[in-house]
Amino acid sequence: MESVHVRLGPRSYEIALTTAQPAGVGPFARRALPASTAALVVSDANTASLANDVEATLRANGFRTASVTVPAGEGTKSLAELSNLYDALYAMTADRRTAVVAVGGGVVGDLGGFAAATYNRGLPLLMVPTTMLAMVDSSVGGKTGVNHPKGKNLIGAFHQPAGVWIDTAFLDTLPDREFRSGLAEVVKYGVILDEPFFDDLEANAGDLLAREPATLRHVVGRSCRLKADVVEKDEREETGLRAVLNYGHTFAHAFETVGGYGGWLHGEAVAAGMVCAARLAERHGLIGPVLGQRQLALLTKFGLPTASKPEWPMDELIAVMRRDKKAAGGNLRFILPTRLGEVRLFDDVPEALVRDVLAAP
Amino acid sequence: MESVHVRLGPRSYEIALTTAQPAGVGPFARRALPASTAALVVSDANTASLANDVEATLRANGFRTASVTVPAGEGTKSLAELSNLYDALYAMTADRRTAVVAVGGGVVGDLGGFAAATYNRGLPLLMVPTTMLAMVDSSVGGKTGVNHPKGKNLIGAFHQPAGVWIDTAFLDTLPDREFRSGLAEVVKYGVILDEPFFDDLEANAGDLLAREPATLRHVVGRSCRLKADVVEKDEREETGLRAVLNYGHTFAHAFETVGGYGGWLHGEAVAAGMVCAARLAERHGLIGPVLGQRQLALLTKFGLPTASKPEWPMDELIAVMRRDKKAAGGNLRFILPTRLGEVRLFDDVPEALVRDVLAAP
Numbered sequence: 001m002e003s004v005h006v007r008l009g010p011r012s013y014e015i016a017l018t019t020a021q022p023a024g025v026g027p028f029a030r031r032a033l034p035a036s037t038a039a040l041v042v043s044d045a046n047t048a049s050l051a052n053d054v055e056a057t058l059r060a061n062g063f064r065t066a067s068v069t070v071p072a073g074e075g076t077k078s079l080a081e082l083s084n085l086y087d088a089l090y091a092m093t094a095d096r097r098t099a100v101v102a103v104g105g106g107v108v109g110d111l112g113g114f115a116a117a118t119y120n121r122g123l124p125l126l127m128v129p130t131t132m133l134a135m136v137d138s139s140v141g142g143k144t145g146v147n148h149p150k151g152k153n154l155i156g157a158f159h160q161p162a163g164v165w166i167d168t169a170f171l172d173t174l175p176d177r178e179f180r181s182g183l184a185e186v187v188k189y190g191v192i193l194d195e196p197f198f199d200d201l202e203a204n205a206g207d208l209l210a211r212e213p214a215t216l217r218h219v220v221g222r223s224c225r226l227k228a229d230v231v232e233k234d235e236r237e238e239t240g241l242r243a244v245l246n247y248g249h250t251f252a253h254a255f256e257t258v259g260g261y262g263g264w265l266h267g268e269a270v271a272a273g274m275v276c277a278a279r280l281a282e283r284h285g286l287i288g289p290v291l292g293q294r295q296l297a298l299l300t301k302f303g304l305p306t307a308s309k310p311e312w313p314m315d316e317l318i319a320v321m322r323r324d325k326k327a328a329g330g331n332l333r334f335i336l337p338t339r340l341g342e343v344r345l346f347d348d349v350p351e352a353l354v355r356d357v358l359a360a361p
Numbered sequence: 362m363e364s365v366h367v368r369l370g371p372r373s374y375e376i377a378l379t380t381a382q383p384a385g386v387g388p389f390a391r392r393a394l395p396a397s398t399a400a401l402v403v404s405d406a407n408t409a410s411l412a413n414d415v416e417a418t419l420r421a422n423g424f425r426t427a428s429v430t431v432p433a434g435e436g437t438k439s440l441a442e443l444s445n446l447y448d449a450l451y452a453m454t455a456d457r458r459t460a461v462v463a464v465g466g467g468v469v470g471d472l473g474g475f476a477a478a479t480y481n482r483g484l485p486l487l488m489v490p491t492t493m494l495a496m497v498d499s500s501v502g503g504k505t506g507v508n509h510p511k512g513k514n515l516i517g518a519f520h521q522p523a524g525v526w527i528d529t530a531f532l533d534t535l536p537d538r539e540f541r542s543g544l545a546e547v548v549k550y551g552v553i554l555d556e557p558f559f560d561d562l563e564a565n566a567g568d569l570l571a572r573e574p575a576t577l578r579h580v581v582g583r584s585c586r587l588k589a590d591v592v593e594k595d596e597r598e599e600t601g602l603r604a605v606l607n608y609g610h611t612f613a614h615a616f617e618t619v620g621g622y623g624g625w626l627h628g629e630a631v632a633a634g635m636v637c638a639a640r641l642a643e644r645h646g647l648i649g650p651v652l653g654q655r656q657l658a659l660l661t662k663f664g665l666p667t668a669s670k671p672e673w674p675m676d677e678l679i680a681v682m683r684r685d686k687k688a689a690g691g692n693l694r695f696i697l698p699t700r701l702g703e704v705r706l707f708d709d710v711p712e713a714l715v716r717d718v719l720a721a722p
Contacts, residue, residue, distance in 0.1 A: 079443075117518065119516060120517075121506065121518055121597075122519070143482070145482065148448075154451065154480065155447060155480060156481075157518055158482055236483070237482070
């Protein structure tokens, strides 16, 4: 079995990479959670049947299980749904060995993960991501949380999983728009950390869009490895290093907040945000035109948006960026590329340039 | 200034011990929170005027401040009040440098601390405990959380403060019952860790009950040091060592849950719980009668309860103990004394003995 090992001392864990191995979850959980005898399986309407399979293999491997299915969609990342998970954990007499198993996309992982982070001051967590975005991003690295009515992910905790089980066959039934959205974060890893990987993506875009299993395992595995490399060096976003993962995200969060939760998918917002960030780097004199052109071409091939929507008020976008949690003391801060495969943090970008870039078609 | 240093690597912090130095909070906060320029001051109805003084000294030392006053009482440790704190943080445009300053007893510290632990995945926290219990226990060690409707502190996180400011003058206006309740945890430290400190408490019980400032600083400081020694060795309750602090608490949580939140104060429940635990140790053949007699005498001198209430159903008490978060796999587990100043974990205590002890007058 292919896997990626995340080295975080006592919080180290394995990311398993498989294709069409649904019965493998139970034995993997048995190894990743040696002390656990019970598990709460969390899923949403889209993943409830996969969650049933997961529950069966957990039971076959010695776990007592209970399950909760939450509504699909970003609105589920709320204190109210969180409270329902707490109730379910209470009802199953959860103790500190009881694991939470999140079967789903980013919403299920973030919500289930935050319940695990905060029930009894911390339960073990197993991630079973079922979307491209969750596989390459949200299930790796320990970020968990729910939304505040005024902003995404404002409430949360760092809580590393005890293991991540990735089965690329889960992607077979993923709607096309969601699959493409996940590819934005994949492109991001190439731009910020790994030029050869970016070359790979350009060369194998067709196989990737066709969801060819070996290509998926390679692309997902490399993305996880690149993210893990960063998380290992700055687990809790303290040294600034982990901030490189936020490339495109200051813009993206503004698009998501102003556009509303029903607007763009996260990866769509990130795609347009990366285009803005590359353009900002160019106007700021950090790079020439080639990086932005290649990034734009790849994102376009993946069918992703590449600019802000004209109906979003500029002043609102700027206001959201100023209160972004990556802002410090009110300054606008951006992760910008200095060459393909390398980014740095800049806090000296004039607001006028940001407005120019947002206004570009 | 006297102080206790808690050594936790990058999460190390200072506990300042003062008497009648209200203007000292601002300079202390300036040192403990060098990167912070804003603070949310949280208090309850009992501490709102102290919180005003704290806000003034914070502003005089360069902090922009906002404040929230929550209702007094255990019912405030709820997801609803937590949500109000999140709203207040959002309203003041909090970023990761914005500190939460909790001015109050255990309820304010636990609630404010959990908001700090989970807003933006972690804000710096300054504790200004105003009750005996908060000074010697809840403000030191990083436990934060709120209650689940079915059980105390079921939702929470470990989040160490950046500093703790203790002013024993805050105790001058504390109601007698609350003051005495806090002394239960003080007695606990002597029994579990420090025989000479227990001797001290016996010898100086009069000065302590008279709230003599130097005695208070000594007793509070020694209690903080003893707790810090344990927390330093087992910050997140992982090795089992920190469990020694739970002496008396398996019983106490059952008394609190079955008695309801309006029943005993936490320290009162702990006092009766320690009497039960010592008696259990005696029946289990671990100790002779002297420890229990001395402990009973001291707790009685402090006006604290020393037995379960006859109207509490035995089966309910036992059921709560079985689902206590210190239980593992359903076994009853107790921290029991093996001599004055030393305790150990026992998971082989027959339920019949527990029932005997609970039935004793």
